[in-house]
Amino acid sequence: MTPRSSRTTNDSSTLFDLDAPRITSLIDEVGETFPGASPRSALAVSTLTQTAKDIVEGAFVPLWVRGEISDFKSHRNGHWYFCLRDRAAQMRCVVWSRDQGALPAAPDDGMQVAAFGQLGVYAARGEMRFTVTRMEADGDGLRQKALEATRKRLAADGLLDAARKREIPRHPRRIAFVTSSSGAALHDVVAVLRRRAPAVELIVVHAAVQGDTAPRELCAALARVARWGGAELVIIGRGGGSREDLWAFNDERVARALAACPVPTISAVGHEIDMSLCDLVADLRAPTPSAAAEAAVMSRAETALEFAGLGRRMTDAVKTRLRDARSRVLQDSRRMSAAVQVRVVQNRHRMSAAAGRLNALSPLAILQRGYGVARDAEGHTLASASDFTPNEAFVLQLRDGAVDAVSRAVRLREAASQ
Amino acid sequence: MTLEQRLLRLEAIVAELEGQHLDLETALARFEEGVACLREAAVALAAAELHVTKLSEAADGTFVLEDFDADDA
Numbered sequence: 176m177t178p179r180s181s182r183t184t185n186d187s188s189t190l191f192d193l194d195a196p197r198i199t200s201l202i203d204e205v206g207e208t209f210p211g212a213s214p215r216s217a218l219a220v221s222t223l224t225q226t227a228k229d230i231v232e233g234a235f236v237p238l239w240v241r242g243e244i245s246d247f248k249s250h251r252n253g254h255w256y257f258c259l260r261d262r263a264a265q266m267r268c269v270v271w272s273r274d275q276g277a278l279p280a281a282p283d284d285g286m287q288v289a290a291f292g293q294l295g296v297y298a299a300r301g302e303m304r305f306t307v308t309r310m311e312a313d314g315d316g317l318r319q320k321a322l323e324a325t326r327k328r329l330a331a332d333g334l335l336d337a338a339r340k341r342e343i344p345r346h347p348r349r350i351a352f353v354t355s356s357s358g359a360a361l362h363d364v365v366a367v368l369r370r371r372a373p374a375v376e377l378i379v380v381h382a383a384v385q386g387d388t389a390p391r392e393l394c395a396a397l398a399r400v401a402r403w404g405g406a407e408l409v410i411i412g413r414g415g416g417s418r419e420d421l422w423a424f425n426d427e428r429v430a431r432a433l434a435a436c437p438v439p440t441i442s443a444v445g446h447e448i449d450m451s452l453c454d455l456v457a458d459l460r461a462p463t464p465s466a467a468a469e470a471a472v473m474s475r476a477e478t479a480l481e482f483a484g485l486g487r488r489m490t491d492a493v494k495t496r497l498r499d500a501r502s503r504v505l506q507d508s509r510r511m512s513a514a515v516q517v518r519v520v521q522n523r524h525r526m527s528a529a530a531g532r533l534n535a536l537s538p539l540a541i542l543q544r545g546y547g548v549a550r551d552a553e554g555h556t557l558a559s560a561s562d563f564t565p566n567e568a569f570v571l572q573l574r575d576g577a578v579d580a581v582s583r584a585v586r587l588r589e590a591a592s593q
Numbered sequence: 594m595t596l597e598q599r600l601l602r603l604e605a606i607v608a609e610l611e612g613q614h615l616d617l618e619t620a621l622a623r624f625e626e627g628v629a630c631l632r633e634a635a636v637a638l639a640a641a642e643l644h645v646t647k648l649s650e651a652a653d654g655t656f657v658l659e660d661f662d663a664d665d666a
Binding site for chain 2: 365481
């Protein structure tokens, strides 16, 4: 008999004065009846672990646990396994593949996280196990990681290229605004547009801008705008909020839907410092919804100035044209009369030159200079000595009359020299 | 014509006039058109007022623009 049972027996006997052997036999009976109380009633391992599981899961409601991630493993079966530890202890954890969508990204070893889940027992290993369904990393590490991964995918598809950015139309007539129809952003945008009072129609395309359904609703709204086809510009956005509130605008599906928008887009998510993937994908990023409205339309005064400027240029151009035409007519007439004058002078010169030449060639002019012309009886010019025969009558024409003459002898120069 | 279309037309006219390629008669005709364009734009600008509607899509895929009271937003 052990000291403990003997003491019990003693205590009992002092209190109730019971028969010790009878108690012992009762204890034996309990041992036979209740599982695990004796070798003969020993429990099966699975029975014990199942019992432990029931007790642990009953004792702990789902709760948040803080620790550091280690030994993270994404298993072939699709589930994630890791340890959550601090200096003194560690606990095995699992995220079932069906629950992974609720986590922004898979955690990395070394990350400090808060994990939400249910403590239980994994019977096959006889281990305590924490089944995680939500997780947040310090410094928003998981979201940052997810954001960066998505950004890389968008960049790889060229959706962030500067060359993709389209010009924002200067005077869009119909602007679609994808936002919550009850949000502050809509109120701000309407106020700005009304103040600037352009000839604009604002078409509100409602979508939830935060919460689980926001990404899906934003995508649906963008798709609706595209199908409708009536907008010349799309603004997408919401007012400021927590990072969590703005998270839908970092959703890859939303960013891709925005990139696929058939008309130019302006993104206006939250406050100035908040930068979302939608901001990166949109053709223009406005720091706030009000700024988006300012960027989307020109004020009435600006537009009037633009028209006035064009009017002035048009008038100037026409004036120049008229002045040019007038001066060209003037110039033409001046050039014409100058040309006529030149022709007259030229003709006069040509005529006097011709007259001079005519005069020089005239036989009379030669006679004037003291030469004579011999002609035979028929009037043929006798220009050469060989034209003469001795004793031939001829006429010698001189400047003031003629002489009837007869040749005596003919002396050719060659004959004379021989 | 929308304001944007008017602006585009005016810009085209100015470019043509400044380009000096038009004969004078055509240039003057363009100028007259430009002036009419300016006049219409001025009227449109003076009358401009923000119009807010809400886009909804019926089950048959047709779209409806209903007036939306933005002041409730």
